[in-house]
Amino acid sequence: MRQRYLALLSVFASLPALAMNFQTRLENVEWKVAGDQFECRLGQPVANFGSAEFVRRAGEQAVFRLTSASRLLGTGSATLLAAAAPWQPGRGDINLGSVRLGHGEALLTSSQSQASGLINGLLEGRMTLVRSQSGSGQPVEIRLLSARFGQAFGEYQACAAKLLPMNYDQIRLSEVGFPRGLELDAPAKARLDKLLAFMKADPSVNHVQLDGHSDNSGNRLVNRDLSRRRAMAVQDYLLAHGLNESQVTLRFHGESYPLVTNSTAANRARNRRVSIELSRVAAAPSAAPAADSSAVLATDKPPAKPL
Incomplete structure (x- = not known):
């Protein structure tokens, strides 16, 4: 058994x-x-x-x-x-x-x-x-x-079908190029329109940092001014489409941070750009009201890189 x-x-x-x-x-x-x-x-x-x-x-x-x-x-x-x-x-x-x-x-x-x-x-x-x-x-x-x-x-x-074209992780770090001159071209405006649409849909994303860049074609002072003017062109577009100056910080770096070496015309065109970083910034306390105009800085601090 x-x-x-x-x-x-x-x-x-x-x-x-x-x-x-x-x-x-x-x-x-x-x-x-x-x-x-x-x-x-x-x-x-x-x-x-x-x-x-x-x-x-x-x-x-x-x-x-x-x-x-x-x-x-x-x-x-x-x-x-x-x-x-x-x-x-x-x-x-x-x-x-x-x-x-x-x-x-x-x-x-x-x-x-x-x-x-x-x-x-x-x-x-x-x-x-x-x-x-x-x-x-x-x-x-x-x-x-x-x-x-x-x-x-x-x-x-x-x-x-109603989803935004991009999510926050995708759009938080981006850039627009200036392959010719100082004016925004159609691809740059299309990119900025997506950014504006996202900020409208999500009001908590309420701050934009712009970092202007140049190639090394001119002297350092000229290049720094060109990078400033590129950043200001992006800022002007954003302000014309609904952002407030207090939501924008503008910086310019001249030729200090190239994406690629300035060895060819194509590479120099890539380096003429404005880097964009979106963020969520808490409102300033009532005792310290927001500034009336955007911050404009010449800085050697490197910008964030797009994902």
Whole structure:
């Protein structure tokens, strides 16, 4: 009897551990859309687990994010699949690769290409399947059903169409070039228009620092004056389109900080530029009102570099 009992224990020990499955019941599946000019989200709550959503920031494509307040999943990685639904016989799963698990509430964030594969799968009626394991080594599977996805995806696309061209990280550091002369050309004005649109949409971004630069064609005094005039041309454009002088700091550096060596005409054209840095500046206390005009500085302190 003892030998039979030990044999049964051996059989059960050799069986794979049953997976913990998290999935919202079909009749309760709900896709939710939310967003603004800066970010759009398309998500589905996962019963007894947390939520999963596609997140698209302005200027970027979507990523897939899984969140949970629990610490069920361990460290390591998870596998993402656009899995064939049970009612799709003959279809195989599409393995979209692995993604590293995080330690915070956001358990994982996919790449943009992985998110695109999951979205295409849902549009084809596939399930989104996240396969990993718990901290104790037990297999875990989280499934998102495609029910009602098509209509929600249409609302999500409408949200995405209203996103700004760039997000703060992309636009915070930029520059406009002066390949010829001291006047702003069409590409420079288009860049500044995007900057102005972002500041209008997000009033907390309320300060602009301008750093003028030149090539080394003239003497140092002439080059410094040219860099000042370029920075002032950008400032004049910003002020003409709604900014206040108190929101702008203007600096000029002459030839001190070239992007590339001034060895060719093309390189010298690249060095004739104005670097732009956006920031959020707290309002001055009432005892110290803001200045009536922008700060204008000749400085040797290097400007921040665009991302």
